Amino acid sequence: MSGVVTGLEISVAPAAVLRRMGMGSSGARGAGEIGSLIARGIEAGRRLVAPAAVCATIVIERCAGGVVSFEGTGFVIRSADVAGLLAPCARATLIGATVGQGLSSASGRLMAGKAMTEAMILDAYGSEAVEAVVDAVVEGLGREAGAAGFTLTRRFSPGYGDWPLSSQPGVLDALGAARIGIAAGPECILAPEKSVTAVLGWVSRDT
Numbered sequence: 562m563s564g565v566v567t568g569l570e571i572s573v574a575p576a577a578v579l580r581r582m583g584m585g586s587s588g589a590r591g592a593g594e595i596g597s598l599i600a601r602g603i604e605a606g607r608r609l610v611a612p613a614a615v616c617a618t619i620v621i622e623r624c625a626g627g628v629v630s631f632e633g634t635g636f637v638i639r640s641a642d643v644a645g646l647l648a649p650c651a652r653a654t655l656i657g658a659t660v661g662q663g664l665s666s667a668s669g670r671l672m673a674g675k676a677m678t679e680a681m682i683l684d685a686y687g688s689e690a691v692e693a694v695v696d697a698v699v700e701g702l703g704r705e706a707g708a709a710g711f712t713l714t715r716r717f718s719p720g721y722g723d724w725p726l727s728s729q730p731g732v733l734d735a736l737g738a739a740r741i742g743i744a745a746g747p748e749c750i751l752a753p754e755k756s757v758t759a760v761l762g763w764v765s766r767d768t
Contacts (some may be wrong), residue, residue, distance in 0.1 A: 565740050566614040566701075571693035573606070573686055575599045582684035602682030610687070611661035612694045613741040614704070618654040618763075621647060629653075636735040643760060644724035646714055654702055656716070658694040659736040660687055660755035687755040691724030695757055702761070710766050716759040719749075726750075732758045 578599055622631040627641035631653070638644070647653055666689045671680035699716065706713050720726040729745040736758070738744075743756045751758070 562618050562738050563618050566616065566698060567612070568589045569612045569614065569663040569694055569697045571610075571612055571690055571697060573603060573689045573693055575603065577689045578603065578685045579684060581688050582681055598678060598682055599621050600677060601701070602686055605667070606683055606686035607662055609651045609661075609664040609667055609683075611663060612659075612690070612697075613647045613661070614656060614658040614694055614698045614744075615738055615741050616654055616698060617736050618652055618658050618702075619735075620652050621650055621762075624648055624650070628749070631735075632668060632677060634735060636731060638651075638724065638728070640722065640724035640728075643724050644715055647760075647762040648685055648711050648712065649764050651765055653734060653760050654763070655697060655736050656698055656757070656759045656761070657733065657741065657743050658691055658698060658743055658758075659743050659751075659753050660690045660694060661742070662753040663753040663754075685697060691755045691757050695759065699761065714762040716761040719756060729758060733759075 575596070577655040619634060622630045622632040624644050624647050625645045627639060629638040629644050629647055664683060668680045668687065671683060694714070699713065701711055717724065719728045719732060720749050728750045729749040729751060733739070733743060733745055738758070741754065748753055
């Protein structure tokens with residue numbers, strides 16, 4: 562799977578929104594005011610999101626000394642954590658995913674209007690929705706990898722472990738993530754806000 566991916570079907574459960582808000586799953590039964598607010602927030606979120614992803618699967622040229630380089634590209638990952646993850650891999654896939662700007666803008670308007678609970682619900686839905694986009698892409702990659710005799714590693718994102726957030730611009734450039742509207746700001750925070758980048762490796766079943 563490479564290039565831009567659109568038309569992804571995603572689903573976010575009420576319990577996931579509650580967990581993201583730090584409220585556990587007790588309100589997911591749909592009873593009471595919070596249950597109704599969650600249901601309305603999810604419905605509003607569904608109308609606002611524009612799920613999209615971009616993928617690039619590239620052959621690993623060298624993985625040693627905490628540095629991973631890729632064949633046919635100047636892109637390099639400098640991270641012992643990522644190098645350890647990709648050590649048994651023949652190739653890797655970079656992923657960029659977003660749900661667009663509409664949801665974050667709506668959440669900001671709710672916050673400005675002092676509708677704090679509704680804003681929090683919409684924000685939590687957006688966080689879960691972009692994770693669902695990545696999960697959908699990884700599921701598709703898993704099928705492709707399996708058919709080719711590979712399994713996939715877990716995914717790893719800039720800002721975790723020793724892979725610095727300052728790596729985001731390089732990841733975005735390698736992906737051509739501007740095609741789906743993802744950019745990095747001065748502090749390397751992604752915009753739209755509900756966007757994610759990650760790498761995962763392909764491990765041969767014969768390894």
